[in-house]
Amino acid sequence: MLRSGGRTVSRVRADVDRHVGRSYRVAASTALGVVILAVLGAVMGPQWDPVPLADPLVVETSSTAIGSAAPVPEYDVRTSVVSVRLDGATVEAQISEPVGLDGPKPGVVFVHGAGTGRFDTAFLAQARALAASGIVAMVPNKRLDTYTTRHRDYVLMAADYEASVEVLQSYPGVDPEGVGIYAESEGGWIAPVMAAEDPSIAFVVLVSSPVVPPREQAAFAVDSYLRNTGVPHGVFRAIPRAVGMSLPGGGFEYADFDVAPYQREMRQPVLVVYGTGDASMPVIQGAEQVLQDTAVAGNGDVTVRYYEGANHGIRVGGEVAPTFLRDLSGWVLGLPATGDAEPRVAGAQPVQTYVAEPVPEPRWFGDGDVVLALAIASVALIVLGPLAVLVARGVEEATDRVRRRRGAAVTVAGPRFARGVLPRLLALGAGAIGTVLGLVWYIVAVARLALDYQRDDLVVQGGWVVVRVLGIAVVVVGVLLLRRCRRIRLAGQVPAPGVVRTTVLWSGVIGSVLLLVILAYWGVFQLGI
Template identity: 30%
Template sequence: MRPIRHVLIAAALALGLTAVPAAASPVAAATVTSAAVATSAATVTSAAVAPSAAAAAAVVDAADPTPSVPPDLRSVEVTFSGGGGLTFHGSVLSPGDAKPGRPGVVLIHGAGTGTPRTKLMVEAVEFARRGMSVLIYDKRSVDYSLFRRSYSLLADDALGAVAALRSQPGVDPAKVGIWGLSEGGWVAPIAAARSADVAFVVLVGANGLPPLRQQTWAVAAGLRKAGVSGSLVDRTELNLYRAIADGGMFPEPYYDPEPTIAAVKQPVLAIWGTHDLLTPPVESPPIFARALEGGGNENYTFRFFPDADHAAHWTPDGGVTRLPELAPGYADQVGTWVDAVTSGRPPATGTAGPAPVQDSLTVPVSPPAWWESAPVQLGALLLFVVAFTAYPLVALVRRIRGGSREPVTRAARLVSATGIAVVLGSFAYLLFLVMTGGKLAVTGPVLAGRPVIWLVLQALAVVSAAATVRTAVAWRRARGSTSRGERVRLGLLLAGGLAFIPWAVYWGLLLP
């Protein structure tokens, strides 16, 4: 299966079918949205993806320049070992008048490879101003990419940071917790469930659903926000991501976070912006509550902040634009809660804040059956390219040799021209949607709930299907009078045309 997947990836790259896994990703992604056509159903219990011991010892992620901090804070540079022995660089921000025995918190990034620590500087500064020592570090770029990652390995990185912060002068090692944003909302519970050194957990924009389900929701929500309806958003987008995952190009697609959340025994503060467009803010909180209570942990607090986006930053336009400022009251909430739980005064379990906005619900995303798998899709793609291009190429060769002849039916030319246009055009357009999906998709002009480009592709698909039927009828009538070479050429064309019809139905091109 690995060679098939490698061939698939190479073919997808050749077509330009690659993108950035959403960061919610969390995929979504996703941050921006995820990838291109097709998996590994890794779980938190699976082995961490790591280099060999010798290679790990030799690899050190490049350190960013020391970040500047406001004059009321002080910063100390640290290094520590994460998963696989990789060396990390970070900064510990503390109040200028820091008192001994203070709490500390490690900030875990959202999705993205090699994200610099400065990405979380706003949060680090605000939390430090509320009496904590805050460790931010440069995220790994080794064993982490668009197509490969392990939440288990990222949790090891976070625990390495926890150990480094616990050893800092003035920090009470019994009061060090972790904060996880977006993808970090999957990573932080793994780290907390794995180590009693973690005193508390703060989650922001966390997702209780599998990554692939979250990603398909985020992109579909972006399409709906752009005015799209019908098969493109209800069928095509979902099937595209299933193929992406099946081809191994979407890391940990079916990871179920619930069992790990249930294993978290530390106090939990979970925060969502009411305008989170990357993580379903209505569906995730009940999942966290169910899992925590199922594991016997009733020490949790959920807070929703108005006019806040996925990262709990202030947003002026319903989550599309993220401003540098944190949502009003967010940093105070974190500071007050951390002080309470580390002082032995955990707040009562409860939920507060305005109801979040989620215009559509997520849908389950199952692995594809064999007939809709990535290798089969690749085989269909190769068939279409060969069948639809061979027909005009043979005609061109005949013309050059001076042996051109009248086709059995001119409809065959339509099958060839429209078939290849739909196949290549639909893949190109889906790539474009994947790259711009999430928050607010850029679909181009929309007519009757369909992007005009998609309507054109659907019209061409109808023409190709009708021309295939007409060509098949004409060939049957003239079969006795056609040469062997012409029968082979038409047979190949019809094989592609007939396979194209169910393929176009599956991808929503022949559906309203």
């Protein structure tokens, strides 16, 4: 009995040792696979390491008041709608003008930011405030037949807005030599083109102007939004890989448009305005570049104002900042004296942590069409194989049912996957696809939080952990499938007999590996390297 009991204990210990050894080998193989994917992810594309802004712009005073501007008067406002003929199109524009003011009046043409841009929804507060102070304001509808997400031409758009300038210059009661332009956001890439090519434009107002090329501004904005949202450090690697590549479907040629050459030809007085609560714009770097670029043209008439807590539209609490409207009217009415009035840089002290700089181009996955095609092909390899097998089995069973009814012999069952292979193969493919979908969900969820200036650690931190755990789980399943196939071959059997099943096995494995490589590229397996 003792001897029999000893042999039982020995067998139990041997089983435990084998189980521990098997678990150790699975864990070691998984760790090796994750490291390989981490190294691939690191070498396949650029890292993200923005340069801190070392030379901040210091305001001269906290007051935004324009030094030599007179008190702003107040008039009733009358509006009318006119048509503006463009090259190949016609748009409507709303003109707001003061009632009861005689004599030539200055005028302002508004240049829209990104989006549809209609006079009945855009610049309502600004146009009314200008008109109430004695300035004729014109808000044209944006031309949309030549403006899409993929294609836009800022030089051609400048020509379209120039038509509105000509209309306002000839409008009754407007001083043709006193018409300037007000550009917001994306309009900051258009207005300098207009000013450089039309010396008759009297002044330029740049509000929340990106200044740097669109691709640089996009990377800067994404970085700022992600930092405000509190995402893990590993997520930032995706910035240059997403912003730096060409997007699927082509287009977006304007992403590298450089407005600096046009700013270096601006000789008009310029008012530069930012809100300190605008995380999407390089608020210090933008103002500094405008100052530097206009200096090349010998233009020292640049006034910079920062408004405390104001967002991208210079709004505080949902309303356009009243002090901004006062300063805007005072600056326009006081020209040319206000063009070089002191203080030159004033308002709330802006903060910009990092420099908006050129985005490195991905080395391997720089073509978005290639990335998308590779992802679709990988999913197809995973899905179509098992579907083909299921269809073949369905046809087989349907044929057998018909033959049984007729009393004929049934089909001899063809070869099947070896035991344990198909479940692991299906789990591998489903896990890889599921992890990709999880990553997409995470990106969308974080983007929504970022754009709403919200934080949610459960989504931001927990979601990233879930995605990474899913990725590691897929590697574990891949290791288990590989070990299972190896044991089957050592036993003298074939994991996937027949050409069809061999093809299904290899297509599933290749498709899953490709998806794992794509996930590694986007940072799912990174280990700080």
